[in-house]
Amino acid sequence: MLANYGYIGLFLVVAIFFAATTILLPVALRFLKIVPRKPNPAKSSAYECGMETIGRTWVQFNFRYYFYALVFLALDVMVVFLYPWAVELRGLGYSGFVGILVFILIIAVGYFYAWKKGVLEWK
């Protein structure tokens, strides 16, 4: 099985090499005068439909995203815990099913609490 992860690791190297080559190809072509390079201030400013940018871009953003991230964390961990159970469902039988039902119910209480508190609303 380790040999299989070797394949994946080696393939990762090839994938990174492939993507990097694609990015760096125009840089090489620039030296051959095929890709033009004539920057000017207007061209390299931020594209905002012809207007000058007002203020900084990297400002604080709405914390609504933070709520979603918190709920996501709880539920995604639940999903990851469900995977081993799903593979061995036939072996574990009814007792395993009841166990996982209790587990899901505990998470579901939190989920419905978040729903009732209006965390899932986008307003």
Place this chain on the structure above:
Amino acid sequence: MSLFDPGLNLSAYYPGTLPPEWPGGYWIHWGVFVVIILAFVLLMAMGFIWLERREVGRFQARLGPNRVGPFGVLQPVADAIKVLTKEDIIPAKGDKLVYWLAPVVAFVPVLMVFAVVPFQDGALLADLNIGILYVVAISSVSVVGVFMAGWSSNNKYSLLGAMRAVSQLVSYEIPLGLSILGVVVLAGSLSLNSIVEAQHIPFILLQPLGFLIYMAAAAAEINRTPFDLLEADSEIVAGFHTEYSGMKFALFYLVEYCEVLAVSVIVTTLFLAGWKGPLLPPLLWFLIKVFGVFTVIVWVRATVPRLRVDQVMAFAWKCLLPLALINLLITGIQVLVWPEVLPWAVVFLNLAIMVVLILLWSKFFKLGGGRVEV
């Protein structure tokens, strides 16, 4: 034991994945499949670009690209050459290092997905025993590249697009994982090859609701219409790749189509019995199914208008997530009650359950026009 040892019989470790007679089997297997995967991904992505433009053209009662080559098939090649010779414009106030790294970070995980996909019986780079978990894990890394692109461009529209991409991925990740679980329960394995072998009848018949949830969640994860909020042209120019041009933009474009390819391939493997099929050779069946799934995705794109951001979020959290959980529990009960599957009764039962659940949920939430109160 060294990997270079010619006497090493790797087929003893995982039978069926390697022709045992090959000398130095490990490295030849690796080399052959790396070439196959790269060729498959690039050719199919270019084919998809052409096919999508032609199909959307037909849906909108026009022709689509038809000048370069017969039926315009060489249009993607012409586009690639054009984009290669364009000037690279880098925003002056952006974060240069992150700006350069972002396309690579977005592209590499999408390519890695294809390492575990079986093209036919045993023909895959690495038959991981955690196959589908690996796909779920690695395919969501791609959004880090998208966020890096949006953040480093120093453009407000880009940043907004990137934020939307992240929140959308975070929301749809859970229904996606849960809908795959239904298939895992039926197959009793995470390896993609074993999942295909377990499909005596395609799992789309046993898991109709899971299939629909997977398609919706996957379309949202790869930002296809109706969930393409992160590049909603009418609101935020082009989203996270507003500031990108030249080859870096081309790489993001490639990422988009490789993701569609990945989703088509995974749907084919999980729900449509992969390479299995009568009469025709397995590889041909695989390709036919992949193209079929892609055509459905294009069809959805041409038919359904873009959703609002609150609708997208409500759909994930309040509709798909409970439905996916219910679907998983029902599947679990069915597998426990009938360990030896009796297909046709279960097929009709599941279809009925799907219809009832969807009708029930559409009564709960009216996602139609006007201000949404969900």
